[in-house]
Amino acid sequence: MTTPPHASTVDVPALRELLESADGPRLIDVRTPGEFETGHIPGSYNVPLDLLREHRAELRAHLDEQVVLVCRSGQRADQASRALASAGLPNLRVLSGGIGAWQAAGEPVAAGRARWDLERQVRLVAGSIVLGSVLASTVVPRAKWVAAGIGGGLTFAALSNTCAMGMVLAKLPYNRGPKSDMSAVLDALAADRP
Structure with a gap:
């Protein structure tokens, strides 16, 4: 079995330019619902990594255009790109530096309840x-x-x-936040389709 190719990366200025274009990419944030609720790029969809892996074929049917995957630093987004590439999804990119790089560049973030990042919880x-x-x-x-x-x-x-340890911590109530419902995500993707 061959490993799917890595998705290419996109930096913050390039993503900003893509988002401002007429045919901007879909943003899929693969962090936990709790992390997503804390802060995310406006217009992004939350599909936690475990849910994405489980439903990658269903997602494939709703993601024909460009897709940029986002997480905290890029590691989970890279894993998500492998899962979606194995389902045959082309045009995948990973935001280099993740949401941290987005925030550091002063780009807008939809903020909610503050929580510790999963990586920080693992270190603790x-x-x-x-x-x-x-x-x-x-x-x-x-x-x-x-x-x-x-x-x-x-x-x-x-x-x-x-x-x-991160996978176990992600299942704690503190990190779950609002429940991620795959049918709601698919409905939102279908409704927002141009």
Whole structure:
């Protein structure tokens, strides 16, 4: 089985230019609903990565034109591009630097309730577990292996460009925000079609 090609990237100024053109791209934000609710590019559609993977064939039928995928930094958007490319969707691009680069450039963001980014949550949880297990190892020496396990998991996450802890944290009520309903997303895509 061959791996689908990576989507090309688009930087913030190029995306701004595309959005101002007559046939601008569809923006698909693959972050969690909670992250999306915190702030997103106006006009974007929230299709969390796990939902996108599960319904990529259905999305394919509604995304014939240019598509730009957005996440926090570009990693989840890259994973989404692979999933959609395997479903046969052409014209995929990933926003280089993600929503962070968009905000840093001073571009408009539809803001909602403030939440911590998923990546920041992973750093907090992983760091807390490592710190706690190192401190606990002064009393229970075998506790150091918990820290080693977290370190191994983070190393694997970096090498595989996946994060099991992030996937678990994304399912917490704090990160869910408003429920993402695939039929509502598909209806919105169909209604907004030129």
